[in-house]
Amino acid sequence: MTDIRMIEAAAARLDGHVRKTPLLTSPFLDDLAGRQVFVKAECLQHTGSFKFRGGWSAISALSDQARARGVMAYSSGNHAQGVALAAKRHGVAATILMPADAPALKIANTRFYGAEVITYDRETESREEIGEAIAAERGLTLIRPYDEPLVIAGQGTCGLEIAAQAHAADAGIRDVLVCCGGGGLTAGIALALEARAPDLRVRPVEPDGFDDTARSLQTGTRQRNAKMAGSICDAIVTPEPGEITFPTLRRLCGPGIVVSDDEVLRAMALAYQRLKIVVEPGGAVALAAALFHPDAAEGDAVLAVATGGNCDPAIFARALATLDA
Template identity: 50%
Template structure:
């Protein structure tokens, strides 16, 4: 499986049926007034393990031949992919080792460990999670499960787009555009495949807008100066050839949201939708609220991609004025 087509998403949907949550599409009159559009928010913060990542993880692991499952899996993640892989492995009776940055949120570490995964920490600014994970996989005879650079992962994430398309169709609507929280581009690539008629906008954290710059340049451009961002879930240094190829072929464009803009979106989601959304999961909403995406009179699908946020940080953000 080297490319992604709609049939791959359909196969993934069959694998995860009864395992993943069919998350709702939500809307807000106030958001529609702010944007001049009809905005529908795919609430993947309500997905199993708290993010869309479970979709791709379960699809990837359940597609593995039984003879490959004995050695288990190794993954690298700041938290959401970690939790998705850990839960999928637990459900399928497979051992899992997750390489996580030492500064990963405690909540994500605890929940990954709670689902039975072994955790190996590294320094995200000096260590190579890819090399550490590859070495562990070789040593343990395990299968390496990337967070986005894998066709089965992308196909699994794309089931969120299939669902959203079906939900819109039930209302007699079709998405003109999709605004997608973007780290490595797995979710965006999956949704682009699921919704071939929608223009794709990639919402990234300021300073980590490599996907958008790559689209503009016509070649992969990694993050130039890695730094701190509240959006740990989107703190990816480069998209992959797989996701770049899918997104560039669709003419995707990127926008970036600052920490302040993301926090404003988190407060909006809590106040208006009664949802807990993590910083990275609020990037698409932030992009819409800042007016960076030209969407007036359009039907817009936007992702709320995760809800795994430290309780103390969340309380601080939603109680702040701004």
């Protein structure tokens, strides 16, 4: 299981290779939310999302023999790009399994980083079964997107930065809102804050209809989504919380928050207009919660993690259109 020592070791391996992303603020967003809102801009990370942290953490820890054989990953797009770039910089061959309906930008970027991309139908096929079969057949090391201790450790380095930045801000932050799919980032940040900033609490945020983590935290057992498609938040549409991540979420996180697609689009537009950043739908749910569900969070200020910025132009145009609505 991932612990603070693994996160600190990952931070040492990532040093000089990962961007320390800023906390951004806007008085316009503060006024809308009724409190100060800090946005951790992981959309400015290499490959446009926090996933580079986990990809580098996992590949940098492999033996020379494992690197020579190559790596395998499955992902809707951001983990794909993070692993692909980390593999390229380590001189490691990467094979990535992606849903055929993943945003074209994410598929193109993954191929640009040198990975072999294989597609599948996310509604009728299991990426876990296909990925494990390909990895076994080719002798590749499988790097799972969230149920992988080294990946969680890499994502936890974001939490180390949040702990330091939140305390430096000294603004009365209590809740840290995190966009949540399988829970790798959410668990990693929660573990880092437990050790470095126990006064801060992680709150998972999900899109309406795909709130498996919120329901799981409420019931105490892992709940599964009824469907695997139909949300604009493709980056965080997963079947259920991870087997490894959920015990950490249950122990350390506060209740989940659920937002609508309309709120996500408005948050994307406001992030562009007021913070000058591009945030994809799955990366904007935490900001949507901070802006449009202010009563759900505690504290004089709130921190939201903008987890990714790999947005297709058509979706971004829909978001910008909300500014005129």
